[in-house]
Amino acid sequence: xxxxxxxxxxxxEPALGALWDSILIDEHRKAQLLSQAIVNFTVRPKVSxxxxxxxxxxxLVGPPGTGKTSLARGLAHRVSxxxxxxxxxxxxxxxxxxxxxxxxxxxxxxxxxxxxxIAESAANGPxxxxxxxxxxxxxxxxxxxxxxxxxxxxxxxxxxLVQLDLLAEQHPNLLFVATSNFPEAVDSAFTSRCDLIMxxxxxxxxxxxxxxxxxxxxxxxxxxxxxGLTRDADFAxxxxxxVGLDGRAIRKMVxxxxxxxxxxAINPNSLSIGNLLSAARYAKEQRTKTKxxx
Numbered sequence: 001x002x003x004x005x006x007x008x009x010x011x012x013e014p015a016l017g018a019l020w021d022s023i024l025i026d027e028h029r030k031a032q033l034l035s036q037a038i039v040n041f042t043v044r045p046k047v048s049x050x051x052x053x054x055x056x057x058x059x060l061v062g063p064p065g066t067g068k069t070s071l072a073r074g075l076a077h078r079v080s081x082x083x084x085x086x087x088x089x090x091x092x093x094x095x096x097x098x099x100x101x102x103x104x105x106x107x108x109x110x111x112x113x114x115x116x117x118i119a120e121s122a123a124n125g126p127x128x129x130x131x132x133x134x135x136x137x138x139x140x141x142x143x144x145x146x147x148x149x150x151x152x153x154x155x156x157x158x159x160x161l162v163q164l165d166l167l168a169e170q171h172p173n174l175l176f177v178a179t180s181n182f183p184e185a186v187d188s189a190f191t192s193r194c195d196l197i198m199x200x201x202x203x204x205x206x207x208x209x210x211x212x213x214x215x216x217x218x219x220x221x222x223x224x225x226x227x228g229l230t231r232d233a234d235f236a237x238x239x240x241x242x243v244g245l246d247g248r249a250i251r252k253m254v255x256x257x258x259x260x261x262x263x264x265a266i267n268p269n270s271l272s273i274g275n276l277l278s279a280a281r282y283a284k285e286q287r288t289k290t291k292x293x294x
Contacts, residue, residue: 004094004097004110009091012077012088016090023071034079054195056168056176059183059194061180066247092130110160114160130178131177257271257279
């Protein structure tokens with residue numbers, strides 16, 4: 001696997017489709033995201049960039065744990081389903097593998113990834129590239145300090161921007177889907193190149209209920225008594241206690257509830273609504289203490 005490419009998927013891939021279905025956000029947002037990605041492959045190759053300056057870049061932003069990466073992977077599957085007959089692939093970039101403390105090496109690694117590995121893939125057919133934690137590659141240059149070799153980081157961001165422009169001109173069948181937990185850390189020149197910036201918010205109460213129900217139902221496959229918790233009169237209180245947590249935190253909260261005491265840990269069938277409520281409230285308290293931004 002070329003340096004910087006963490007994983008390569010042939011599309012469509014049903015496992016990625018399951019990820020798309022598992023992320024509970026407003027269906028209008030999902031439809032908008034899918035439509036924007038489709039436009040990249042249906043309109044962009046046929047319309048001059050002087051008319052519509054599409055760069056083939058979508059940016060998903062929001063708090064950690066809201067499913068941005070899963071949504072991006074699922075998006076690739078859904079696009080390939082819609083564009084039947086196109087032999088598409090998804091490349092996942094590992095940005096941290098490109099950084100180096102040696103002067104100039106990060107810049108060269110970024111340039112080689114985009115100009116060689118990604119360009120070669122796009123030359124062979126429609127390609128979607130997932131750029132997770134894009135602030136690692138396109139850091140806001142206006143906020144750089146004098147620490148940690150900022151000159152090389154500055155040049156790496158320059159390399160990303162130059163390559164995005166070149167690839168946009170040469171490969172209209174290429175789409176980047178980037179994610180960021182900290183959009184304020186992403187360089188403004190990168191965001192200006194994005195065709196769509198979409199915020200993926202924390203789940204609302206209805207979504208929290210769906211996530212919690214799905215988690216408990218999955219657990220009940222192995223431990224059947226857990227299924228009854230969703231019918232408990234106080235289940236709604238558990239849902240309300242989850243509001244303000246992200247989807248990942250809700251699922252981890254259930255794991256914490258299973259560890260409420262040794263008896264429950266030994267016999268998960270004894271999990272109670274009280275365990276869930278305590279775990280949810282504790283998770284909220286910790287979120288407040290660590291000042292995780294909602």
